[in-house]
Amino acid sequence: QRVESRVPGIISPGTLEGLARFIESMQFEDGQLCSKYLLGTGATNSWVSLYYPGEAILALLTYWEQSRDSRWTGVAARGMAYLCRTRIAAREVPPDHWALLATEPLLALCGSAVATPVKRDDLLDHARRICRLMLATQNQEPAGSALLGGFTDDGRTCPTAIRLEGLLAAYRFLPEADVALRAEIASACHLGTGFLLRSQVRTGRLRGGFPRAICAKTETPQNRSFNDRVAEIRIDYVQHALS
Secondary structure (H helix, E strand, C coil): CHHHHHCCCCCCHHHHHHHHHHHHHCECCCCCECCEEECCCEEECCCCCCCHHHHHHHHHHHHHHHHCCHHHHHHHHHHHHHHHHHHHHHCCCCCCHHHHHHHHHHHHHCCCCCCCCCCHHHHHHHHHHHHHHHHHCCCCCCCCCCCCCCCCCCCECHHHHHHHHHHHHHHHHCCCCCHHHHHHHHHHHHHHHHHHHHHCCCCCCCCCCCCCECCCCCCCHHHHHHHHCCCCCCHHHHHHHHC
16 A cells, blocks of 8 residues: 555555455454464464554555545454453553554544544553553663663564564654653664664675674574574565664
8 A cells, every 4th residue: 555655556456455355354353353364264363463463453544545445444443442452451462563553543543533443542551551561671781782772682683673663653642741651762762773773784785784683692502593693684674674
Protein backbone atom coordinates (compact mmCIF):
# COMPACT_ATOMS: atom_id res chain seq x y z
CA GLN A 1 0.00 0.00 0.00
CA ARG A 2 2.83 2.42 0.77
CA VAL A 3 4.46 1.58 -2.57
CA GLU A 4 1.10 2.04 -4.30
CA SER A 5 0.76 5.51 -2.82
CA ARG A 6 4.11 6.48 -4.40
CA VAL A 7 3.66 4.66 -7.72
CA PRO A 8 -0.08 4.38 -8.44
CA GLY A 9 -1.07 1.30 -10.39
CA ILE A 10 1.96 -0.81 -9.45
CA ILE A 11 -0.26 -3.19 -7.45
CA SER A 12 -3.72 -4.23 -8.64
CA PRO A 13 -6.68 -3.28 -6.42
CA GLY A 14 -7.71 -6.94 -6.46
CA THR A 15 -4.39 -8.00 -4.94
CA LEU A 16 -4.65 -5.47 -2.12
CA GLU A 17 -8.27 -6.41 -1.45
CA GLY A 18 -7.36 -10.10 -1.49
CA LEU A 19 -4.59 -9.60 1.06
CA ALA A 20 -6.95 -7.70 3.35
CA ARG A 21 -9.62 -10.40 3.02
CA PHE A 22 -7.09 -13.09 3.86
CA ILE A 23 -6.01 -11.26 7.02
CA GLU A 24 -9.69 -10.98 7.97
CA SER A 25 -10.16 -14.72 7.43
CA MET A 26 -7.34 -15.34 9.91
CA GLN A 27 -9.17 -13.59 12.75
CA PHE A 28 -11.06 -15.54 15.41
CA GLU A 29 -14.29 -14.37 17.03
CA ASP A 30 -12.46 -12.92 20.03
CA GLY A 31 -10.28 -10.74 17.78
CA GLN A 32 -7.13 -12.87 17.87
CA LEU A 33 -5.21 -12.79 14.58
CA CYS A 34 -3.72 -16.18 13.81
CA SER A 35 -0.16 -16.47 12.58
CA LYS A 36 -0.42 -19.68 10.58
CA TYR A 37 -2.63 -21.14 7.87
CA LEU A 38 -2.45 -24.84 7.06
CA LEU A 39 -3.85 -26.30 3.87
CA GLY A 40 -6.77 -28.52 4.72
CA THR A 41 -7.00 -27.11 8.25
CA GLY A 42 -7.13 -23.35 7.87
CA ALA A 43 -6.20 -20.79 10.49
CA THR A 44 -4.51 -22.26 13.54
CA ASN A 45 -3.18 -20.78 16.76
CA SER A 46 -0.98 -23.77 17.53
CA TRP A 47 1.93 -21.35 17.22
CA VAL A 48 1.61 -17.67 18.14
CA SER A 49 3.84 -15.04 16.57
CA LEU A 50 4.71 -12.01 18.67
CA TYR A 51 4.96 -9.66 15.71
CA TYR A 52 2.41 -10.86 13.14
CA PRO A 53 -0.75 -9.40 14.76
CA GLY A 54 0.70 -5.89 14.98
CA GLU A 55 2.01 -6.12 11.42
CA ALA A 56 -1.38 -7.28 10.16
CA ILE A 57 -3.20 -4.53 12.06
CA LEU A 58 -0.90 -1.87 10.63
CA ALA A 59 -1.33 -3.30 7.13
CA LEU A 60 -5.12 -3.10 7.38
CA LEU A 61 -5.02 0.46 8.68
CA THR A 62 -2.70 1.44 5.84
CA TYR A 63 -5.05 -0.18 3.31
CA TRP A 64 -7.99 1.69 4.85
CA GLU A 65 -6.27 4.97 3.98
CA GLN A 66 -6.93 4.12 0.33
CA SER A 67 -10.13 2.09 0.45
CA ARG A 68 -11.93 4.03 3.21
CA ASP A 69 -13.87 0.86 3.92
CA SER A 70 -14.59 0.69 7.67
CA ARG A 71 -14.57 -3.09 7.38
CA TRP A 72 -10.77 -3.01 7.61
CA THR A 73 -10.57 -0.62 10.54
CA GLY A 74 -13.01 -2.92 12.32
CA VAL A 75 -10.79 -5.97 11.82
CA ALA A 76 -7.74 -3.96 12.90
CA ALA A 77 -9.39 -2.54 16.00
CA ARG A 78 -10.73 -5.93 17.09
CA GLY A 79 -7.22 -7.32 16.71
CA MET A 80 -5.70 -4.57 18.82
CA ALA A 81 -8.50 -4.83 21.39
CA TYR A 82 -7.61 -8.51 21.80
CA LEU A 83 -3.93 -7.68 22.37
CA CYS A 84 -4.74 -4.95 24.89
CA ARG A 85 -7.32 -7.03 26.75
CA THR A 86 -5.30 -10.21 27.08
CA ARG A 87 -1.98 -8.58 27.85
CA ILE A 88 -3.31 -6.15 30.43
CA ALA A 89 -5.28 -8.95 32.10
CA ALA A 90 -2.13 -11.09 32.23
CA ARG A 91 -0.14 -8.11 33.61
CA GLU A 92 2.54 -8.96 31.10
CA VAL A 93 3.36 -7.24 27.82
CA PRO A 94 6.04 -8.22 25.31
CA PRO A 95 8.37 -5.76 23.50
CA ASP A 96 5.94 -5.51 20.58
CA HIS A 97 7.11 -2.59 18.44
CA TRP A 98 4.58 -3.43 15.70
CA ALA A 99 1.74 -2.89 18.17
CA LEU A 100 3.15 0.56 18.97
CA LEU A 101 3.41 1.40 15.27
CA ALA A 102 -0.20 0.29 14.71
CA THR A 103 -1.46 2.18 17.77
CA GLU A 104 -0.55 5.52 16.21
CA PRO A 105 -3.10 5.37 13.34
CA LEU A 106 -5.67 3.64 15.55
CA LEU A 107 -5.57 6.48 18.05
CA ALA A 108 -6.23 8.90 15.22
CA LEU A 109 -9.46 7.00 14.52
CA CYS A 110 -10.67 7.03 18.12
CA GLY A 111 -13.31 9.68 18.53
CA SER A 112 -13.69 10.11 14.77
CA ALA A 113 -16.62 9.10 12.61
CA VAL A 114 -15.10 5.63 12.29
CA ALA A 115 -16.34 3.38 15.09
CA THR A 116 -13.59 1.36 16.76
CA PRO A 117 -14.20 -1.47 19.29
CA VAL A 118 -11.21 -0.45 21.39
CA LYS A 119 -11.02 2.37 23.89
CA ARG A 120 -8.45 5.14 23.68
CA ASP A 121 -7.49 4.65 27.34
CA ASP A 122 -6.84 0.95 26.74
CA LEU A 123 -4.65 1.73 23.72
CA LEU A 124 -2.60 4.18 25.76
CA ASP A 125 -2.34 1.88 28.79
CA HIS A 126 -1.11 -0.96 26.57
CA ALA A 127 1.38 1.32 24.82
CA ARG A 128 2.76 2.74 28.06
CA ARG A 129 3.34 -0.77 29.42
CA ILE A 130 5.25 -1.80 26.29
CA CYS A 131 7.38 1.35 26.42
CA ARG A 132 8.26 0.87 30.08
CA LEU A 133 9.25 -2.74 29.43
CA MET A 134 11.51 -1.71 26.56
CA LEU A 135 13.09 1.13 28.51
CA ALA A 136 13.87 -1.19 31.42
CA THR A 137 15.94 -3.43 29.13
CA GLN A 138 18.15 -0.75 27.58
CA ASN A 139 21.84 -1.28 28.25
CA GLN A 140 23.21 1.42 30.55
CA GLU A 141 26.87 0.42 30.36
CA PRO A 142 29.42 3.12 31.24
CA ALA A 143 30.17 5.75 28.60
CA GLY A 144 32.61 4.38 26.06
CA SER A 145 31.19 0.88 26.16
CA ALA A 146 30.23 -0.54 22.77
CA LEU A 147 26.99 -1.87 24.27
CA LEU A 148 25.77 1.48 25.66
CA GLY A 149 22.30 2.27 24.31
CA GLY A 150 21.59 -1.17 22.90
CA PHE A 151 18.63 -3.23 24.06
CA THR A 152 20.34 -6.61 24.41
CA ASP A 153 23.36 -7.85 26.31
CA ASP A 154 24.92 -9.41 23.22
CA GLY A 155 25.19 -6.28 21.06
CA ARG A 156 22.76 -7.29 18.31
CA THR A 157 21.59 -4.31 16.27
CA CYS A 158 18.17 -5.40 15.00
CA PRO A 159 16.49 -5.75 18.42
CA THR A 160 17.64 -2.21 19.20
CA ALA A 161 16.41 -0.82 15.88
CA ILE A 162 12.92 -2.31 16.20
CA ARG A 163 12.51 -1.05 19.75
CA LEU A 164 13.51 2.42 18.60
CA GLU A 165 10.87 2.25 15.86
CA GLY A 166 8.22 1.51 18.45
CA LEU A 167 9.45 4.04 21.00
CA LEU A 168 9.61 6.83 18.41
CA ALA A 169 6.04 6.07 17.35
CA ALA A 170 4.95 6.17 21.00
CA TYR A 171 6.74 9.47 21.53
CA ARG A 172 4.62 10.93 18.74
CA PHE A 173 1.26 9.76 20.10
CA LEU A 174 1.65 9.74 23.90
CA PRO A 175 -0.15 12.71 25.50
CA GLU A 176 2.00 15.63 26.57
CA ALA A 177 0.83 14.91 30.12
CA ASP A 178 3.12 11.86 30.07
CA VAL A 179 6.03 14.18 30.73
CA ALA A 180 8.34 11.75 32.54
CA LEU A 181 7.74 8.84 30.18
CA ARG A 182 8.21 10.98 27.06
CA ALA A 183 11.45 12.38 28.47
CA GLU A 184 12.71 8.88 29.21
CA ILE A 185 11.81 7.76 25.69
CA ALA A 186 13.62 10.73 24.15
CA SER A 187 16.76 9.99 26.14
CA ALA A 188 16.61 6.28 25.27
CA CYS A 189 16.20 7.04 21.58
CA HIS A 190 19.28 9.28 21.57
CA LEU A 191 21.31 6.54 23.26
CA GLY A 192 19.91 3.85 20.98
CA THR A 193 20.55 5.84 17.82
CA GLY A 194 24.12 6.39 18.96
CA PHE A 195 24.51 2.64 19.41
CA LEU A 196 23.28 1.98 15.86
CA LEU A 197 25.51 4.66 14.36
CA ARG A 198 28.56 3.21 16.10
CA SER A 199 27.73 -0.20 14.65
CA GLN A 200 27.37 1.00 11.05
CA VAL A 201 30.06 -0.06 8.59
CA ARG A 202 31.98 3.07 7.56
CA THR A 203 34.49 1.80 5.00
CA GLY A 204 34.88 -0.78 2.25
CA ARG A 205 32.38 -2.33 -0.12
CA LEU A 206 29.83 -2.88 2.67
CA ARG A 207 29.93 0.76 3.72
CA GLY A 208 26.56 1.91 5.09
CA GLY A 209 25.44 -1.55 6.15
CA PHE A 210 24.40 -2.56 9.66
CA PRO A 211 25.95 -5.80 10.94
CA ARG A 212 24.20 -8.35 13.09
CA ALA A 213 26.07 -7.22 16.21
CA ILE A 214 28.25 -4.29 17.18
CA CYS A 215 31.01 -6.51 18.54
CA ALA A 216 31.97 -10.11 19.16
CA LYS A 217 31.60 -11.90 22.47
CA THR A 218 34.54 -13.29 24.40
CA GLU A 219 36.03 -16.03 22.26
CA THR A 220 34.89 -19.33 23.76
CA PRO A 221 33.56 -22.54 22.17
CA GLN A 222 30.05 -21.56 23.31
CA ASN A 223 30.28 -18.15 21.60
CA ARG A 224 31.84 -19.36 18.35
CA SER A 225 28.60 -19.61 16.36
CA PHE A 226 27.54 -16.12 17.50
CA ASN A 227 30.92 -14.59 16.67
CA ASP A 228 30.93 -16.19 13.24
CA ARG A 229 27.84 -14.11 12.38
CA VAL A 230 28.78 -10.76 13.96
CA ALA A 231 29.67 -9.15 10.62
CA GLU A 232 26.66 -10.61 8.78
CA ILE A 233 24.54 -7.97 7.02
CA ARG A 234 20.93 -8.77 6.13
CA ILE A 235 18.32 -6.60 4.46
CA ASP A 236 16.18 -6.53 7.61
CA TYR A 237 19.08 -5.32 9.77
CA VAL A 238 19.52 -2.37 7.39
CA GLN A 239 15.81 -1.73 6.88
CA HIS A 240 14.99 -1.60 10.59
CA ALA A 241 17.95 0.65 11.35
CA LEU A 242 16.88 3.06 8.61
CA SER A 243 13.28 2.98 9.83
